[in-house]
Amino acid sequence: MxxxxxxxxxxxxxxxxxxxxxxxxxxxxxxxxxxxxxxxxxxxxxKDPKPSATPSVTSDQTKALEKKAEKALRLDNADDTDGLFVEAGLERVSDGIHTRSTLANGKSYTLAVVCSGVGKVRLTVTTKRPVRQTVECDSVPVRQRITDAPEHLETDVDGLAGSSGIIGWRIDELAK
Incomplete structure (x- = not known):
């Protein structure tokens, strides 16, 4: 004080x-x-405006693209009465496909991949050696024959810059 x-x-x-x-x-x-x-x-x-929350593809558009991919791969009315269907799936292009399918060693299969949307995706299929190709997002499936299949088939699909939509894949065993 x-x-x-x-x-x-x-x-x-x-x-x-x-x-x-x-x-x-x-x-x-x-x-x-x-x-x-x-x-x-x-x-x-x-200085820093808030980003807009508008998605690039609406849920209605996503559903329409899913239906296109399902139709292109014949998933919309797939029946397995012949026992040749192995597996299938759909993913967003932004998520990509990263799957490891278990196959019967030495048998032959077909892999069909389709992209419905905009842009292109990079498909990589790894059997003994990786096989890469670019696929258009035009709802037209590309097919690859897998002969003398390994026990595990790795399939990766990643969207290229500016791509959006739905990717679908389907694996079927080839009839003898």
Missing amino acids: ALLGNPDMIHGLRHSRRGAVLVASILSAALIVGCSSEDEDGSRKA
Whole structure:
């Protein structure tokens, strides 16, 4: 308490308060200027606008693309009466396909892959050596014959830049 009665201390506190007010004013001005910017035409825009939440493909479009892929691969009315169907699936292009199918060693199969949407995808099928090809997203399936199949068939499909839609695949055993 004795220190507060000291005139030198009171004078020192006044300078500290003035300095704090000055620093607070400068920081406030810097924050206001830093949070917005002016374009060359003088209009103000937010520095970091929030990204829009609009998806590139709506759920109705996704369902329509799924139906196209299912139809192209004959999944919409698939019956396994002949016992040749092995497996099939659908994925978004953004997710890709990364599957490892178990096959009967030495038998022959067909792999059909279709992309419905926009752009292209890269198909990689690994048997003994990887086979790569580019597939258009035009709802036309590409087929690859797998002869003398390994126990595991690795299939990877990844969308190329700007691609969107649905990827489908189907594996069937070849009839003898």
